[in-house]
Amino acid sequence: MPVIEAKNLLFRYTDKPVLNGVSFALDAARILAVIGPNGSGKTTLLKMLNATLFPDQGQVLLDGRDTRRWTRREIARAVAIVPQESSAIFPFFAEEIVLMGRFPHLGSIAFEDKKDYRIVREAMTQTDCLAYARRRFNELSAGERQRVLIARALAQEPKVLLLDESTVFLDLKHQARFLFMLRELSRVQHLTVVFVTHDVNLAAQNADAILLLYNGKKYAIGTPADVLTVQNIKEVYDVDVGIDSNPHNGLPRVTLFT
Amino acid sequence: MTLSRVLRISALLLVLFAAVCLASLCIGVVSIPAKDLLSVLAGAFGGSPSSPSEEQIILLNVRLPRILFAGIVGASLSSGGVVFQALLRNPLADPYVLGISGGSALGAIIGIVLGAGSFCLGVPFLAFCGALATVFLVFFVAGGTRGLLLDNTLLLAGVVVNAFFSAAILFALSVVNSMELHSITFWLMGDLSGADGKEMILAALCLLAGFGILYAQARKLNLMVQGEETALQMGVNVRTTKYILLCVTSLVTAVAVSLAGIIGFVGIMVPHMMRLVFGSDHRLLLPAAALFGASFLVVADTLARTMIAPAELPVGVITALCGAPYFIFLMRRKGRG
Numbered sequence: 001m002p003v004i005e006a007k008n009l010l011f012r013y014t015d016k017p018v019l020n021g022v023s024f025a026l027d028a029a030r031i032l033a034v035i036g037p038n039g040s041g042k043t044t045l046l047k048m049l050n051a052t053l054f055p056d057q058g059q060v061l062l063d064g065r066d067t068r069r070w071t072r073r074e075i076a077r078a079v080a081i082v083p084q085e086s087s088a089i090f091p092f093f094a095e096e097i098v099l100m101g102r103f104p105h106l107g108s109i110a111f112e113d114k115k116d117y118r119i120v121r122e123a124m125t126q127t128d129c130l131a132y133a134r135r136r137f138n139e140l141s142a143g144e145r146q147r148v149l150i151a152r153a154l155a156q157e158p159k160v161l162l163l164d165e166s167t168v169f170l171d172l173k174h175q176a177r178f179l180f181m182l183r184e185l186s187r188v189q190h191l192t193v194v195f196v197t198h199d200v201n202l203a204a205q206n207a208d209a210i211l212l213l214y215n216g217k218k219y220a221i222g223t224p225a226d227v228l229t230v231q232n233i234k235e236v237y238d239v240d241v242g243i244d245s246n247p248h249n250g251l252p253r254v255t256l257f258t
Numbered sequence: 259m260t261l262s263r264v265l266r267i268s269a270l271l272l273v274l275f276a277a278v279c280l281a282s283l284c285i286g287v288v289s290i291p292a293k294d295l296l297s298v299l300a301g302a303f304g305g306s307p308s309s310p311s312e313e314q315i316i317l318l319n320v321r322l323p324r325i326l327f328a329g330i331v332g333a334s335l336s337s338g339g340v341v342f343q344a345l346l347r348n349p350l351a352d353p354y355v356l357g358i359s360g361g362s363a364l365g366a367i368i369g370i371v372l373g374a375g376s377f378c379l380g381v382p383f384l385a386f387c388g389a390l391a392t393v394f395l396v397f398f399v400a401g402g403t404r405g406l407l408l409d410n411t412l413l414l415a416g417v418v419v420n421a422f423f424s425a426a427i428l429f430a431l432s433v434v435n436s437m438e439l440h441s442i443t444f445w446l447m448g449d450l451s452g453a454d455g456k457e458m459i460l461a462a463l464c465l466l467a468g469f470g471i472l473y474a475q476a477r478k479l480n481l482m483v484q485g486e487e488t489a490l491q492m493g494v495n496v497r498t499t500k501y502i503l504l505c506v507t508s509l510v511t512a513v514a515v516s517l518a519g520i521i522g523f524v525g526i527m528v529p530h531m532m533r534l535v536f537g538s539d540h541r542l543l544l545p546a547a548a549l550f551g552a553s554f555l556v557v558a559d560t561l562a563r564t565m566i567a568p569a570e571l572p573v574g575v576i577t578a579l580c581g582a583p584y585f586i587f588l589m590r591r592k593g594r595g
Contacts, residue, residue, distance in 0.1 A: 052490055076493030083488065089347050090483055090538040096259075100481055104493035110477075111261045111541070156492070 001064050003028045003192045004079075004160055008058035009048060011041075018044045019055070020216040026209075028159070029190040031182065033203035036213035037237055042196040045213070046162050049194060050079040062160070076104035080158035082149050082166040088138050094148045095133040098124055101155030123154035126181055128174060142169040150178065161185075163195035167202065179206050200254045204228055205246070212236060228252045259539045267542060271549035275329065278553045282325050282560040287567045288316055327453035327517075328559040328573070329552035330461045332524055333469075334514035336551025337544055339525030340532075341472055341507045344479045344540065345500065346413055352526035353511040356416040356504075360423025361392025362515045366445050367430045370438055381445075382457065385516035393508045395419055448521030448574030450559050457517050468510035469548060475503055476540040483538065521555070521574045523581025528554055530588060 002025035011019040019041045026032050034042050047053040048060055051067040060067045062078055070078075080101070088097070101123070102116045112120075124130040129147040132140060137148060146169045153161060161182075167175050183206065185191040197203055203210050204224040212220040212227050214236045220227045233241050239256060246253040284290050290298065290313055298313050338353030346355065354360075365388020369381035400415035431442065478499050481489040490496050511525075528551040529543070536546050555573070558580070562573040 050491055052487060072490065072495050073493040076491065081491050086484060086488060088484060088538075089349060090344070090533060092480075092483075092538050096480075096537070096539060097484075099259075100484070100492060103477060103481060106477070111259060111264075 002026055002061075003063060004049060004194070005061040005064075006045070006049070006058070007061065009045070009055045009060070010057035011044060011048065011053065011055050018216050019048070021058075022213070022216070022218045023058075024211055024218070024221055026192055026194065028192050029186050030209065031186055031193040031195070031207045032209050032211060033207035034194060034196045034211045034213060035198070035200055035203050036219070040213040041216040042213055043164055046081065046164055046194065046196055049160070049162055050081050051075050073104045076156065078158060079160045079162060080153035080156040081162040082146075082153045082164065084165050084168075085142070086145065086149055091136045091138060093134055094129060094137050094140065094144075095120065095124070097137050097148050098129075098133075098151045098155050101152040104156060119157065120151070120155050123151040124148075126154060127151045128177065143171060143174065146170060147174060147178075158191070160192045160194065163193065163197075165196060165198070167197070167199075182206070200228060200233070204252050204254065205249070225252050228254060259541050264542050264545065267536065268545045268549060271546060271553070275549055275553045275556070278556050279325050279329070282556050283317055283321050285560055285564055286316070286321060287564070288313070290317065323453045323455065323458060324450055324559065324563075325556055327458050327461070328450050328555045330458065330465055331450065331514045331518045331521065332528075332551040332553070332555025333548040334461070334465050334510050335521065335525035336528040336532075336547040336554075337469055337472060338507045338511040338514075339551075340529040340540065340543055340547045341479065341503055342525075343529055344483050345503055345507075347483060347485070348413060349530065350526070351413070352523075353507065354420075354515070354520065354522075354525070355413065356396045356508060357392040357419035357423065358389045358508060358511050358515055359520045360420040360427070361395075362386065362389035362512060363427055363446055363520060364388050364423050364430070365391075366516070366519070367427060367434075367442055370441055370445070371430070371434055382516040386512050389512035389515055390508070392419055392423070393504075393512070397504075444572050445519040446574075447572030448519040448577070449572050450518055450555075451563070451570065452517075461513050461517055464510055464513045468506050469544070471502065471506045472510075473541075473544055475499060476544055479503070479540040479544075480538070519572075519574070521577055523577045523585070524551055524555055524558075527577075527581045527584055531584075 005025040007023055009019045009022045010017055022041070022045060024032070034045060036042055044053065048055055051060070051070065054068060062070065062075070067075065098120045099112055099116065102112055102120065106112065106116070121130065124133060127147040127150045129144065129151055132144060137145065140148065146166060150166060167178060170178060182193055186193055195207070207224060209222060210224050210227040211218065212232060219236055220232055228243060230241060230243055233239065233254070241257060242255045243252055245251065280295065284292050284295055294313070298311070298317055301314065335353050339351070342351040342353055342355055343349055362385040366381050366385040369384035396412065396415045396419050399419065400412040431439065434442065478489065478494045481492050481494050482496070482499065486496050529547050532543055532546045532550055536542050558576040559573045562571045562576050565571055
């Protein structure tokens with residue numbers, strides 16, 4: 001049974017549908033990249049997968065159960081999201097932000113115990129942000145903040161991890177580290193990952209499958225080699241690209257002709 | 259954040275509050291030396307057969323109720339400020355931000371003009387009704403169309419409703435006679451001299467119950483500060499939580515305002531001071547603000563009743579005198595950062 005399944009999603013903020021008949025199913029330990037031009041419905045799709053929004057028609061199934069029938073806390077224990085950006089108006093320590101990831105696992109007044117702190121420290125080690133655990137979140141750089149937010153999502157101990165452009169502020173070292181960690185988590189702990197990105201090469205190199213959205217519709221879904229074709233990209237993005245295969249691993253490599 | 263840290267700091271602030279109360283008991287038109295304080299108190303509670311001395315009456319019937327009342331009001335306003343600032347994600351929010359001040363003031367003025375002061379709880383009752391009516395009006399204005407309370411709409415609705423009531427208050431002030439004008443002015447500036455036993459017990463019960471409910475939401479408040487969407491994604495039932503917090507805080511504030519009038523700046527300043535010292539985790543921030551707010555208002559009220567003794571200042575004058583400069587300091591600091 002797929003861990004997460006979208007069935008015929010239709011959603012509109014106003015008249016024009018943002019998502020229109022999108023379906024896919026994802027098994028455990030798979031990594032799916034969602035790509036598409038601006039306004040194609042990528043972020044809305046993510047919000048539907050963790051029940052921040054509910055589709056007007058169709059349904060999202062988590063472990064085979066409609067997200068409408070999950071409680072908030074249950075969903076937060078199963079699905080975590082790393083947002084694009086987050087701002088705190090009041091000063092919190094980076095560590096406090098990561099500790100918030102433990103919320104769905106605790107009662108509402110409860111204080112974190114040793115186990116929670118251990119999980120938080122582990123998550124912060126994984127994203128290399130333990131060094132500034134006691135610094136104020138809003139005084140960190142964008143990339144440092146992003147590492148804290150990734151750690152928070154890991155502290156939630158989710159089965160499904162959603163990433164919304166979560167690598168844009170990371171430097172090369174931390175990007176490599178993060179992507180390696182994702183594949184490790186997926187392989188060892190069977191973490192399922194859905195990530196939204198504009199970087200088609202990032203998608204090609206790291207995803208098992210790619211979902212290409214265009215005007216709220218599913219334009220293509222499949223392996224990177226299936227989806228990333230010169231023709232698909234020309235039609236969806238209206239740009240000319242060259243595609244060859246990466247000499248290191250044989251995966252498709254997209255070069256933008258400018 | 260650990261439980262022991264919360265308890266340790268709360269105990270510390272409780273000791274501070276007790277010390278402030280004891281000091282305030284000694285200070286006044288009739289100065290009672292600290293060493294006599296114990297013997298007077300011991301005499302009163304030891305059940306000495308002689309009729310109460312003048313000092314006993316001053317301490318137990320005049321100063322003590324007033325000090326406790328100041329504590330209750332200070333704690334109510336400060337914890338209210340913490341919650342509103344977090345919920346509206348706005349450091350400038352205070353417990354009156356949803357129009358509670360304007361509404362209760364109008365209710366009180368109507369009460370004073372109609373002579374409701376001669377009934378038990380007459381003016382406070384009308385002030386309380388005014389406050390609640392305003393909160394519902396603001397809810398309605400802000401969420402009327404979609405049943406969803408957005409921070410900015412709520413804030414804006416509060417400002418608009420408050421402005422409307424200010425106009426109504428100015429109108430009322432220009433038509434009342436001078437006796438009424440005096441009591442209205444005192445009410446508007448905040449006045450703790452009218453503490454009476456029944457009112458105090460009522461306010462204390464409201465504060466305790468309300469604080470208990472608010473504290474149960476403390477971790478959720480931490481998440482709400484990160485944004486409603488984040489809170490939702492971390493498992494908080496945002497809408498329910500928001501309604502609970504808004505209603506309870508409004509009630510606690512309305513009770514305090516209706517009994518003590520509009521005491522400004524406490525609810526906005528104390529939360530910021532505590533955040534600077536103890537950080538933003540609401541599990542510590544809420545009790546710290548409540549306890550420190552209590553001490554703060556006791557000090558302010560002690561100043562209010564002694565500075566131009568035997569006459570009295572409205573306590574709101576003192577809080578505003580400390581509050582406004584502090585606020586400027588805060589804004590300048592923020593501007594630099």
